[in-house]
Amino acid sequence: MDKAYMESVQNALVHTYNPAPIVLDHGEGAYLYDTEGKAYLDFAAGYAVNSLGYGNEEWNQALKSQIDHLAHTSNLYYHTRTKEAAEALKRVSGMDRIFFCNSGGEAIEGALKASRKYAYTKKSGRYEWIAMEESFHGRGFGAVSVTGHKAYQEPFEPLVPGVRFAKYNDLESVKELVTDKTCAIILEPVQGEGGINVATEEFLTGIRRICDENDILMICDEVQCGMGRTGSFFAWxxxxVRPDILTMAKAIGNGFPVGAFALTEKVAECSLNPGDHGTTYGGGPLACAAVAKTVEIYEREHLPEHTAKIGAYLRKQLENLAGRHTCIVSCKGKGLMQGIQLSIPLADVTKKALDRGLLLIGAGSDVIRFVPPLIITEKEVDELIRILDEILE
Structure with a gap:
């Protein structure tokens, strides 16, 4: 049945993904189950989205209750969840103003527009961005334009002009690109798709200093590394340091499609006005109910602190694993956003893991990425290591 189902789906969809050859039915905790009842330990979490795991009854009930009241209104009106969700994200992000959208890619597009509108309002003549090599910011034209991978860009050129790329964790390479046309510097505090690369303190504080000295905006993309993933609500x-603009998505709704970008008051006062930017579905009642409940659970259960603790345990076990397997070149990451760089093909590892009931994803060309639900315990980490011990050379 599964094979026939997969073939019918493939015939119905545009071929832009290469999903694993399984059909998932339901989930519980850190496990997903296929239509045959086989369990899979999930160390992908829907690309770092399902931070509360699967089957969280409190979160489920919040959305069920909301759908009985309102599912959609558009942003012509406030609704009862607007204030609750916005204030929750303000509180945990340390930012001043929130704009809700539908995804991380949309959050990036809004952040880029806000940075150019800020420069326009200031009449500075600035319009260029400095982005990082090996970065990934999304699939829209603006997001692809500031993504530091030629493979993502070449089929869609010409892209948005005015982007220069610096080397990640190389402050001098950033300084060399700053001109009187630079309006913003965009980076991920922890690069996800680029290979789980963690920014140094010198790099982030240095960029903050460059921005302050030149009235350039600092944009932190925390679509993947944010919302408790690295051991604090946001990695920055x-x-x-504090960015001028912060993007977020993925885990802020725990699986409900929602994104947001946040501005400091300084930027909010001098950038987007009514009519400059919009969204039909962003910040709808269901999305805001998901955000508000997710943040509530995070705060009550102290999930970022748990992430820091279990992330340290995961890192130690991965380093021990590296000592037993020469194919592991290095271990890197922060919190529950970890990676192992391999000298063997990633596809072989992820396929063998799938056969043994473990879901893994890659990052870059040679890194296995570990971004499990934040609720995992040492038990799930030990199960991961046991399976990796079996399949690595």
């Missing part, structure tokens, strides 16, 4: 909070 561990560096003693």
């Amino acid at each position: 909070q561990q560096y003693g």
